[in-house]
Amino acid sequence: MKFSDKIYTLLKKVPIGKVTTYKELAHATGCDAYRAVGQVLKKNPDAPNIPCHRVVATNGTIGGFNGFKTGPNIDRKKSMLEHEGIVFDGDKVVDFEKKLYKF
């Protein structure tokens, strides 16, 4: 429970207009459980308070969302991020490293 709880807390700390990666998130928790992060987010116990859409892959791509590696859900996520101030170039984030929230 510590791992997931940490993930939630960190994610809530991410300000609007910023994004984070699974790797950074995992490293912030102390483990490199990239996949575990996704697992925890998938469960998403506090969806409205946890911006899972601000979590992207390490290379800047969205990676996946809501169990869909690609498709309409991804577009939905992109729209949300654009609304937050994040710009998307195809499936990649523009100035991703610049907008990456560092813990």
Place this chain on the structure above:
DNA sequence: AACCTAATCACTA
């Protein structure tokens, strides 16, 4: 350069 495979960690049933 692009694609595919294997490895790794935590969580759920």
Place this chain on the structure above:
DNA sequence: TAGTGATTAGGTT
């Protein structure tokens, strides 16, 4: 205890 997953990195073609 065993299986799964919203990934990542590396090697191969």
